[in-house]
Amino acid sequence: xxxxxxxxxxxxxxxxxxxxxxxxxxxxxxxxxxxxxxxxxxxxxxxxxxxxxxxxxxxxxxxxxxxxxxxxxxxxxxxxxxxxxxxxxxxxxxxxxxxxxxxxxxxxxxxxxxxxxxxxxxxxxxxxxxxxxxxxxxxxxxxxxxxxxxxxxxxxxxxxxxxxxxxxxxxxxxxxxxxxxxxxxxxxxxxxxxxxxxxxxxxxxxxxxxxxxxxxxxxxxxxxxxxxxxxxxxxxxxxxxxxxxxxxxxxxxxxxxxxxxxxxxxxxxxxxxxxxxxxxxxxxxxxxxxxxxxxxxx
Amino acid sequence: xxxxxxxxxxxxxxxxxxxxxxxxxxxxxxxxxxxxxxxxxxxxxxxxxxxxxxxxxxxxxxxxxxxxxxxxxxxxxxxxxxxxxxxxxxxxxxxxxxxxxxxxxxxxxxxxxxxxxxxxxxxxxxxxxxxxxxxxxxxxxxxxxxxxxxxxxxxxxxxxxxxxxxxxxxxxxxxxxxxxxxxxxxxxxxxxxxxxxxxxxxxxxxxxxxxxxxxxxxxxxxxxxxxxxxxxxxxxxxxxxxxxxxxxxxxxxxxxxxxxxxxxxxxxxxxxxxxxxxxxxxxxxxxxxxxxxxxxxxxxxxxxxxxxxxxxxxxxxxxx
Numbered sequence: 319x320x321x322x323x324x325x326x327x328x329x330x331x332x333x334x335x336x337x338x339x340x341x342x343x344x345x346x347x348x349x350x351x352x353x354x355x356x357x358x359x360x361x362x363x364x365x366x367x368x369x370x371x372x373x374x375x376x377x378x379x380x381x382x383x384x385x386x387x388x389x390x391x392x393x394x395x396x397x398x399x400x401x402x403x404x405x406x407x408x409x410x411x412x413x414x415x416x417x418x419x420x421x422x423x424x425x426x427x428x429x430x431x432x433x434x435x436x437x438x439x440x441x442x443x444x445x446x447x448x449x450x451x452x453x454x455x456x457x458x459x460x461x462x463x464x465x466x467x468x469x470x471x472x473x474x475x476x477x478x479x480x481x482x483x484x485x486x487x488x489x490x491x492x493x494x495x496x497x498x499x500x501x502x503x504x505x506x507x508x509x510x511x512x513x514x515x516x517x518x519x520x521x522x523x524x525x526x527x528x529x530x531x532x533x534x535x536x537x538x539x540x541x542x543x544x545x546x547x548x549x550x551x552x553x554x555x556x557x558x559x560x561x562x563x564x565x566x567x568x569x570x571x572x573x574x575x576x577x578x579x580x581x582x583x584x585x586x587x588x589x590x591x592x593x594x595x596x597x598x599x600x601x602x603x604x605x606x607x608x609x610x611x612x613x614x615x616x
Numbered sequence: 617x618x619x620x621x622x623x624x625x626x627x628x629x630x631x632x633x634x635x636x637x638x639x640x641x642x643x644x645x646x647x648x649x650x651x652x653x654x655x656x657x658x659x660x661x662x663x664x665x666x667x668x669x670x671x672x673x674x675x676x677x678x679x680x681x682x683x684x685x686x687x688x689x690x691x692x693x694x695x696x697x698x699x700x701x702x703x704x705x706x707x708x709x710x711x712x713x714x715x716x717x718x719x720x721x722x723x724x725x726x727x728x729x730x731x732x733x734x735x736x737x738x739x740x741x742x743x744x745x746x747x748x749x750x751x752x753x754x755x756x757x758x759x760x761x762x763x764x765x766x767x768x769x770x771x772x773x774x775x776x777x778x779x780x781x782x783x784x785x786x787x788x789x790x791x792x793x794x795x796x797x798x799x800x801x802x803x804x805x806x807x808x809x810x811x812x813x814x815x816x817x818x819x820x821x822x823x824x825x826x827x828x829x830x831x832x833x834x835x836x837x838x839x840x841x842x843x844x845x846x847x848x849x850x851x852x853x854x855x856x857x858x859x860x861x862x863x864x865x866x867x868x869x870x871x872x873x874x875x876x877x878x879x880x881x882x883x884x885x886x887x888x889x890x891x892x893x894x895x896x897x898x899x900x901x902x903x904x905x906x907x908x909x910x911x912x913x914x915x916x917x918x919x920x921x922x923x924x925x926x927x928x929x930x931x932x933x934x935x936x
Contacts, residue, residue, distance in 0.1 A: 430913025
């Protein structure tokens, strides 16, 4: 039996339902903006193909299940590695050559890559969505008294929090992370200490892209798997990144989750504004605090 | 920012090359409707103006806007709406659309100018996406259908624009005048300050220029001209649709400018004709357009950063 009550005239069911949806969206915003921030920190480029790589992750899970019969749990490990590996190739083949040029060329190049990836998937799978079932072990849900919580959604929120905190810990609190941070500050000096900085750059890009692939696998059972799922979300994530500022890993995580929640609440109280609210917040933040909430300098 | 501009160093005495190329353009446009389909040339001209407006920012101020579809698309909506629903004559409908571009450019500019470089690109993209979502829902834009059957009307009450050749002449004259205006802007003292900002903003500030004001004016000018291009396109095709406001359109104008040559005078025009011709030709290949566009982007960035006109100008050691 579910408890029913009203908050500001809104039934609790609807409110908590949208809040949950907001948290789910927030999980993906956090995972994707985290990846963007990690890549930006090391390579100084905005990875425009991040959305396409997230879409690749979802499609990889879909293809593994349909064509090879490999399910969700193995896909959760295999797909990020595969997608990350394509990232390594992209870095080696293309991005490496742009290091000495204006950063905006990186943006334009990855934009072109995003078009190629999206176009290829559209050719083979059409633009309609493909369904991907929730894994058996996470089907169903539980009654929390005030709302019904589907198990899979609870898992997505918990696991993405775990991945985000893990990444933050890895970068801010471990030895490898300190090399990474040092290399963003002064690559020449870090190289002088005998650390292979170019390889670290390659692996960082691979890792960031792998994170996008992981987010894609997690998103597959929630959203339809479609070629344009990446471009739909990435522009919102850009706004999230502008709001948070890319200087801080923790900032990216907090901003991602918080904006997801705000979006969910907007859906309850002002449904017409729900898909533009993040952009409006971006405008307000830019007018008040141009460097972003967690940004250090303009 | 200096690496972004492909333009060769300028010597005053090489200015004749611009005059020669300009004359060649006029000759080409006079002959074109008798050789090519007028609608094709008009479409290419609208995009050429759009790309030139975009180039004013990327090539001369070093600002990369990834949201120029906002001004192009919304100007096209307002021009179409005012012609069809309010029954305005074509010249006023175009004015209405162009003013829309200017106003949106002012609003977006005030917000976006507050950040630089990569952030600027992301902000302009996000703002354009926001207005795209508005266009998707707003009753006046007609949603997925767009505004169809826009009347071309009589220009100044005299010239019947339903005649293909009259329409062509009108578009060609307006676009050429806009090209000339852009050329004058680039070569004015104002344009010199813009280039100084592109090369070294800190130094421009230290010389006493309020660089943010200059950037905002350039942004509004660019949005206004993009609006003019969108308004013309609405009349040529008698249609305003979501496609023109979508982010892929913002990407397309980057592509045209890049292929033609960033920071060159004639590059965006050549790039627009190239891309429009390519898309016409590729229409038969259907879905592959996106992939091929992406590939052209990658090739240009990796090994053809000067673009067609930039490369030509460098070979001939002249300004184009």
